[in-house]
Amino acid sequence: MIGSLVDGFASLLSVSGILAMLLGLAWGTIGSALPGVSGPQAMALLLPLTFTMDVGTALMLLAGVWVGANYGGSIPAILIRTPGTASNAAAVVDGNALVRQGKAGKALGVSLVCGSIGGFLSVALLIALAVPLGKVALSFASPEIFAITVFGLTVIATVAGKSVVKGIAAALFGLLLTTVGLDQIAGTTRFTFGNPELLDGFELIAVLIGFFAIGEMLYQIARPSRGMARVDRSVTTQLPTLKELRGLGRSTTIGSIVGVVVGIAGAGGAVSSFVAYGEAKRWSKTPERFGKGSLEGVAAPETANNSDQGGALVPALTLGIPSSPSAAIILAALVLQGARPGPTLMTDQSEVMFTFFAALLVTNILMIPVGMAILRLCMTVITVSAPVLTSAVLVLSLAGTYALNQNIVDVQVAVLFGFIGYAMKVYGFSPAAAVLGLVLGYIMEGELRRSMMMSLGEPTIFLTRPIAGLILLLAVLVLARPAIAWAIRAVRGTRPRQEKGAAHK
Amino acid sequence: MTTQRLDVVLAGVLVLLGAGVLYAAAGFPAGTEADPLGPRGFPTVLGVGFIGCGIALLAKFLLSSSRQHDESAETDPVDGSDDHDDSAERGSIERKRLVLTCAAIAVYVVALSLAGFLLTTPVFVAALIMVQGGVRLLAFVTSVVAFPIAVYLLFTVLLDVELPVGVFDPLSLVRGSLP
Numbered sequence: 001m002i003g004s005l006v007d008g009f010a011s012l013l014s015v016s017g018i019l020a021m022l023l024g025l026a027w028g029t030i031g032s033a034l035p036g037v038s039g040p041q042a043m044a045l046l047l048p049l050t051f052t053m054d055v056g057t058a059l060m061l062l063a064g065v066w067v068g069a070n071y072g073g074s075i076p077a078i079l080i081r082t083p084g085t086a087s088n089a090a091a092v093v094d095g096n097a098l099v100r101q102g103k104a105g106k107a108l109g110v111s112l113v114c115g116s117i118g119g120f121l122s123v124a125l126l127i128a129l130a131v132p133l134g135k136v137a138l139s140f141a142s143p144e145i146f147a148i149t150v151f152g153l154t155v156i157a158t159v160a161g162k163s164v165v166k167g168i169a170a171a172l173f174g175l176l177l178t179t180v181g182l183d184q185i186a187g188t189t190r191f192t193f194g195n196p197e198l199l200d201g202f203e204l205i206a207v208l209i210g211f212f213a214i215g216e217m218l219y220q221i222a223r224p225s226r227g228m229a230r231v232d233r234s235v236t237t238q239l240p241t242l243k244e245l246r247g248l249g250r251s252t253t254i255g256s257i258v259g260v261v262v263g264i265a266g267a268g269g270a271v272s273s274f275v276a277y278g279e280a281k282r283w284s285k286t287p288e289r290f291g292k293g294s295l296e297g298v299a300a301p302e303t304a305n306n307s308d309q310g311g312a313l314v315p316a317l318t319l320g321i322p323s324s325p326s327a328a329i330i331l332a333a334l335v336l337q338g339a340r341p342g343p344t345l346m347t348d349q350s351e352v353m354f355t356f357f358a359a360l361l362v363t364n365i366l367m368i369p370v371g372m373a374i375l376r377l378c379m380t381v382i383t384v385s386a387p388v389l390t391s392a393v394l395v396l397s398l399a400g401t402y403a404l405n406q407n408i409v410d411v412q413v414a415v416l417f418g419f420i421g422y423a424m425k426v427y428g429f430s431p432a433a434a435v436l437g438l439v440l441g442y443i444m445e446g447e448l449r450r451s452m453m454m455s456l457g458e459p460t461i462f463l464t465r466p467i468a469g470l471i472l473l474l475a476v477l478v479l480a481r482p483a484i485a486w487a488i489r490a491v492r493g494t495r496p497r498q499e500k501g502a503a504h505k
Numbered sequence: 506m507t508t509q510r511l512d513v514v515l516a517g518v519l520v521l522l523g524a525g526v527l528y529a530a531a532g533f534p535a536g537t538e539a540d541p542l543g544p545r546g547f548p549t550v551l552g553v554g555f556i557g558c559g560i561a562l563l564a565k566f567l568l569s570s571s572r573q574h575d576e577s578a579e580t581d582p583v584d585g586s587d588d589h590d591d592s593a594e595r596g597s598i599e600r601k602r603l604v605l606t607c608a609a610i611a612v613y614v615v616a617l618s619l620a621g622f623l624l625t626t627p628v629f630v631a632a633l634i635m636v637q638g639g640v641r642l643l644a645f646v647t648s649v650v651a652f653p654i655a656v657y658l659l660f661t662v663l664l665d666v667e668l669p670v671g672v673f674d675p676l677s678l679v680r681g682s683l684p
Contacts, residue, residue: 165558172551391630415610452540
């Protein structure tokens with residue numbers, strides 16, 4: 001494994017590789033600092049450009065965007081109380097309190113350094129787990145892989161929105177999209193409605209850009225939520241001193257552990273950063289300072305936010321199950337480069353994967369100087385007016401989609417799914433769950449059908465194989481969890497009324 | 506329409522979608538001994554899933570509306586006419602912005618292959634900014650003139666990727682002047 005990692009580092013040593021990582025970091029940071037543009041959107045916008053690159057350079061670029069996006073969203077969260085994503089929201093309270101005390105540079109510095117530490121540690125854990133987990137995954141047959149895809153989808157469907165039912169419906173919609181075109185086993189055409197352009201199914205990246213970029217921009221145009229932001233442009237990043245870092249050790253450790261665990265479980269950056277904030281406050285020697293400008297209150301959620309992303313990559317790269325939209329985009333980029341996500345990824349593409357791991361480690365370190373260097377540029381883009389920003393993102397989205405295959409049909413597909421993504425968001429259906437369904441659908445159907453071939457049409461195969469049965473049971477429990485919680489609330493909610501009624505009598 | 510009433514409509518849409526998927530799937534080849542599920546199996550499962558989600562959404566509405574009915578009997582009615590007027594006006598503005606933006610995008614996609622990126626994009630950007638309003642003249646001019654040219658150069662020169670040229674290909678002038 002160490003030899004593979006050394007080879008991975010060696011493959012970074014090229015002008016194009018270093019440039020790709022630096023550009024990725026810069027775009028990820030600036031892109032996610034833009035109001036309304038999240039990390040997955042910044043990554044999706046860049047995907048078409050990776051089409052012409054070799055797979056190594058493409059992954060170095062995406063590693064940079066991945067790492068940069070985690071920090072970029074913190075800049076507007078701390079400076080103007082407007083988090084780039086929900087996962088940066090926990091840093092708003094103490095980060096902005098520090099800004100009001102004239103310590104904006106220190107808040108940004110703690111966010112940058114602790115985030116990089118969290119990101120680095122989670123990638124180190126990813127590397128340690130990837131090979132053994134990959135070997136375990138290789139022993140899985142079709143029923144186990146099918147069960148894992150079901151589990152991955154149920155986790156996302158239950159955490160992606162307010163309604164579990166709508167989350168499941170959105171995931172089903174994503175799965176349905178993968179059935180369009182030629183059937184992978186029998187070669188039958190399905191849902192093409194006589195249109196030859198649909199024989200190969202929908203272009204994955206076009207759908208992704210439609211859901212994430214165009215749909216989101218339509219939402220912001222229809223419902224503008226902010227005026228022009230004002231930022232003190234004299235702020236510069238102040239890195240924490242060694243003494244301060246030692247003082248932040250406890251909260252950084254808590255953030256790292258919480259982030260990785262929540263990331264692997266797929267509950268998302270928002271959950272990990274808020275849980276880390278709460279736990280850091282509980283274990284802090286000075287909990288009374290939380291909410292009033294505590295450096296620990298910035299360090300814990302920012303570390304968790306970054307380590308969550310590394311955790312999310314563990315199931316994505318070892319099992320082919322993305323537990324976050326960003327991880328789904330990484331898998332989509334691999335598909336674009338001809339790789340097949342799944343348990344064989346770590347063995348069939350180990351050289352490429354270790355290049356990606358090395359790039360993630362290096363970009364987490366490079367993030368600190370790059371983050372300091374482009375802070376002023378980020379502060380400028382924060383103040384870009386919404387009409388200019390949304391227009392620019394729409395043009396880049398459409399031009400990028402066209403650039404995939406120089407085909408206007410891809411642009412039409414992106415626009416169609418932009419409209420659908422907007423409607424889904426307005427009516428509470430998570431576009432992220434649909435995208436994960438889209439990424440997993442092909443594997444899910446293939447493994448389901450192969451399982452049924454193995455058992456000669458006997459569906460009990462999923463119950464008679466212990467690992468598959470256990471994973472499916474976990475999926476059922478994940479789905480049932482909100483229903484159980486609802487039932488408990490309903491029972492508790494009726495008691496006071498019954499007592500009240502009894503008192504009247 | 507309240508969120509909960511909207512859920513009834515969405516439940517209907519999901520049931521209809523599921524029924525449509527089941528109807529279409531019925532036309533696909535059924536499973537065989539070699540491939541027990543066949544091309545029909547997976548879409549059928551999805552169709553049933555959509556119908557199940559629709560029914561679950563409807564059941565949730567019925568349960569919560571019966572609970573609300575119980576609770577509303579215990580509370581006094583509140584006059585919210587001013588709030589209602591504000592939200593109706595806001596909704597009308599949102600719809601107008603959305604319809605105009607969608608129309609601009611649809612026209613742009615059609616015009617893109619006919620008139621090319623460089624001719625259509627400035628008009629498209631101008632239309633989008635005007636729909637949203639509130640942009641200073643300098644930012645407007647920069648966005649409409651400089652931004653499309655910058656994107657065009659980024660794709661065609663730096664990334665060597667063609668964008669739609671339509672009837673007007675500016676690079677052909679440059680190419681024509683080269684020996």
